[in-house]
Amino acid sequence: MQPPPEVVHWLFALGFLMLGLCLVCEVAVGPEVWRKHGWRPYLWPTFLFVMGLFMWAVMVFFTNSTVHLIAHGLWAQGMMIGGVCLLGLARGKLRSPLWMLSVGLALLVGGGATLVHESQGWLFNRSSFLHHVEGWSAIGASVFPIGLSLRPRSRVFSLGLAALFFALAILLLCHRDAAPIFGHMSPDARPPVAR
Secondary structure: OOHHHHHHHHHHHHHHHHHHHHHHHHHOOOOOOHOOOOOOHHHHHHHHHHHHHHHHHHHHHHHOOHHHHHHHHHHHHHHHHHHHHHHHHHHHHOOOOHHHHHHHHHHHHHHHHHHHOOOOOOOOHHHHHHHHHHHHHHHHHHHHHHHHHEEEEHHHHHHHHHHHHHHHHHHHHOOOOOOEEEEEEOOOOOOOOOO
16 A cells, blocks of 8 residues: 655655754764764765655656656656765765765756656646746756865855755655645636545
């Protein structure tokens, strides 16, 4: 038995919340203090990679169309590649901060995939609206990891990326399978499920 789609969205919201918290904590204490404990630099890259692994499970078990399959697969690949590149930077195997571009690329590809896989208009229902907002937010906020690749110690870019993760967490927590948006629901949408 599959859980409702919103449950999967809520689980990923927790993952994005953890990513944002890790970045805010690193900015708050500074990179030198953050790296004093050997496991901390690996924390948010590992979360990003594991979220990519779980996205593969979503792709396999929770998709209902080819477009959804491809979109979730692109998100999974982007998160895993970004996580691996950041793990390489944390370990010291990769030295150039330009590897942070992989996270920007993941946001661009993932945001585009989110927009493409939502076939309904903005005001069809809440889920459609949120998918559009999430996709455009990810695309627009890809400027933060791109900025971090050019200025790795920038607090503004780090906090901007953390704010994106918090925003994605909030948007994912707002998901419902079928619910009105702004008091409006398309007559073509199926009625909300009684809970």
